[in-house]
Amino acid sequence: MSQLSRRNFLKLTGSSAALGTLSLSPIAQAQQESPSSPAGSTTLPYPRDVVAQLSELSVNQPVYFNYPDDRSPCVLIRKGREIKGGVGPDRDVVAYSTQCTHMGCPVNYDQEAETFKCPCHYSIFDPDNSGQMVIGHATESLPQIVLEYDEAEDALLAVSVNGLIYGRQANII
Numbered sequence: 001m002s003q004l005s006r007r008n009f010l011k012l013t014g015s016s017a018a019l020g021t022l023s024l025s026p027i028a029q030a031q032q033e034s035p036s037s038p039a040g041s042t043t044l045p046y047p048r049d050v051v052a053q054l055s056e057l058s059v060n061q062p063v064y065f066n067y068p069d070d071r072s073p074c075v076l077i078r079k080g081r082e083i084k085g086g087v088g089p090d091r092d093v094v095a096y097s098t099q100c101t102h103m104g105c106p107v108n109y110d111q112e113a114e115t116f117k118c119p120c121h122y123s124i125f126d127p128d129n130s131g132q133m134v135i136g137h138a139t140e141s142l143p144q145i146v147l148e149y150d151e152a153e154d155a156l157l158a159v160s161v162n163g164l165i166y167g168r169q170a171n172i173i
């Protein structure tokens with residue numbers, strides 16, 4: 001049986017350019033076209049949404065909101081002490097997606113343990129450490145909602161997301 005030479009292959013496919021596209025799936029092509037915008041990228045066109053007034057927050061009381069759209073539940077916590085990634089004058093406010101990174105179940109904030117707990121398969125996430133998974137089936141941290149504090153308006157704004165929200169190919173859909 002004769003082997004197909006490169007020259008004959010190129011004749012059959014029309015040009016050498018065909019070599020570059022024959023094996024790429026549509027997703028791979030899209031990634032190749034926009035290599036600088038990964039799915040969880042903060043360069044996506046995120047809205048800037050006011051999600052809370054700082055003076056109305058109580059320490060260790062979760063406040064729920066949706067971001068970057070109505071189908072993406074999130075939670076904001078004021079910890080009352082400076083923590084990693086915290087915003088506001090005391091650098092103590094953080095926010096996360098509440099969709100578990102294992103299979104998307106809604107995580108609950110345990111005020112006593114000060115952790116997020118998933119009721120489905122018991123993964124635990126640490127709000128003081130960028131949403132890092134502490135134990136359980138999940139392998140990824142909870143996506144962290146990037147916040148800004150507007151001192152003049154006493155407002156906390158959600159401005160982007162670090163990490164990919166569960167079930168999405170991109171955070172902005």
Ligand code: FES
Pocket residue numbers: 100101102103104105118119120121122123136137138
């Ligand atoms: S869905 Fe949360 S641990 Fe499985």
